[in-house]
Amino acid sequence: MADSPAFDYVANRRGITDPALIRRLGLGYVGEPSTSHERFQGMLAVPYLRHGYSGPNVTTIRFACIADDCAHEHHDKISSLPGHGVRLYNTRDLLAPADEICICLGEWDTITALTYGLHAVGVQSVTGWKPYMAQAFQGYKKVRIFTRIGDRDQSMQWANELAAQIPAAIVESHPVARGEPAALRP
Numbered sequence: 001m002a003d004s005p006a007f008d009y010v011a012n013r014r015g016i017t018d019p020a021l022i023r024r025l026g027l028g029y030v031g032e033p034s035t036s037h038e039r040f041q042g043m044l045a046v047p048y049l050r051h052g053y054s055g056p057n058v059t060t061i062r063f064a065c066i067a068d069d070c071a072h073e074h075h076d077k078i079s080s081l082p083g084h085g086v087r088l089y090n091t092r093d094l095l096a097p098a099d100e101i102c103i104c105l106g107e108w109d110t111i112t113a114l115t116y117g118l119h120a121v122g123v124q125s126v127t128g129w130k131p132y133m134a135q136a137f138q139g140y141k142k143v144r145i146f147t148r149i150g151d152r153d154q155s156m157q158w159a160n161e162l163a164a165q166i167p168a169a170i171v172e173s174h175p176v177a178r179g180e181p182a183a184l185r186p
């Protein structure tokens with residue numbers, strides 16, 4: 001990751017510069033892809049981690065395109081491994097001692113929330129929520145669901161769908177500018 005194009009992207013395009021956070025999230029650059037991962041060459045690897053006995057274990061990895069001039073015609077902006085389905089991002093925070101948790105749309109909003117010291121998990125997309133996921137958010141005093149102002153109400157619809165299934169949910173809207181971290185101050 002260090003000195004890689006992925007590091008530049010994370011720092012300059014996403015405003016994430018804390019080396020400890022980057023390490024904790026296991027973000028990486030696909031410089032030499034392993035067999036069957038060739039199409040992810042040059043992308044940013046975003047692992048989905050869970051607590052293991054001697055450190056984090058990887059449940060899946062998603063790959064973000066970081067090419068400036070790419071229109072993402074032949075791949076998604078962020079691609080999943082085949083057959084891995086939709087999952088919650090950063091489920092480790094569900095095991096943290098906390099009264100409050102945030103649900104964000106996508107990995108980047110989740111990571112931005114983490115930079116503000118919040119506990120946060122991410123839903124992969126506006127179609128990435130499954131009703132069984134609501135079980136994981138029971139028992140919190142407050143579940144903050146972050147939507148983005150300016151995305152033509154897509155995320156508001158998504159947030160309201162979640163809020164209907166989570167008892168302590170509060171929907172909050174924050175402005176988001178392309179390539180800029182969302183303003184998610186508590």
Ligand SMILES: [Zn+2]
Nearest residue numbers: 065070071072
């Ligand atoms: Zn692309």
